[in-house]
Amino acid sequence: MQDDVAKVLVSEEEIEKKCKELAQQIEADYQKKGQVPIIVGLLKGSVPFMAELIKYFTFDCEIDFMKVSSYEGTRSIGDVRIDMDMTLSTKGRPILLVEDIIDTGRTLVSVKKMFKNKGATDVKVVSLLDKPSRRTFDINADYVGFSVPDEFVVGYGLDYNQKYRNLPYIGVLKPEIYED
Template identity: 35%
Template structure:
């Protein structure tokens, strides 16, 4: 069935990335993680709310022993980043000397990721990497090493597959861009 335009709040969104393309990107990230962390039992630190679909699909593809923890941060209001990171729900697991992989839906400005990397580095993990489904390289305002990236995107606001516009749109299996 062809995808159609959707309306969320006051904006229109057109089809952008089909679920099949997203699934391929998730499998590619999982393949690399399975190879790179074989025998190491990493802790995946999932950033809520946007990463829930990506994290669930990624975990289904993991063949290594691993654990999952969740944190929640916020830096968006409407369609733009506020530039201010607020930790809402913190990480309770001990992370010192553990291999950590931050699972993020999208890295655009890099404000949230920079803050997370700083906070987690202070807890002295054995290693710390980022697995992000999407990144917008032209939006990055911080030097970040993103080792596991699914899809690089231009600077367009997107919803679907966990990403939202003021709370709506997370439930779509495909990704849509604002008109």
């Protein structure tokens, strides 16, 4: 598995340090507003990032998950499907959406709109990675861990055909692995 990675972009230590910083910033921002958000992870990619992030929060928080899909392999399927909705009500509540990577922005635009339609008072986004060069929708995260170049990244939740999620770092997958 590690032999399929061309290079490491972000180490495990860098991710841990950034999660601590993000958690402090997020908590301070919500404390200023006197709010406690529902923290919603987008399955499956956000799980390692969300687990690392929330362990540094000192406020009580509720967590939930959604499963949405917009990719098959390396290609966008052109729409966003809700495969599993969250169980908590968002009506009258602020939401902190946890994402592994912002690529085109299609998923986030759709999910944020859905939360607003369900009565969320505010929807903020924290993303481990941002790939701004691929953006086709006008959206940005409120909190970003790392900006990455337009390369196929895996690890720390990010996958290629459900593999590589368990790598403890963010790496660039060798092109021969995913090119047809």
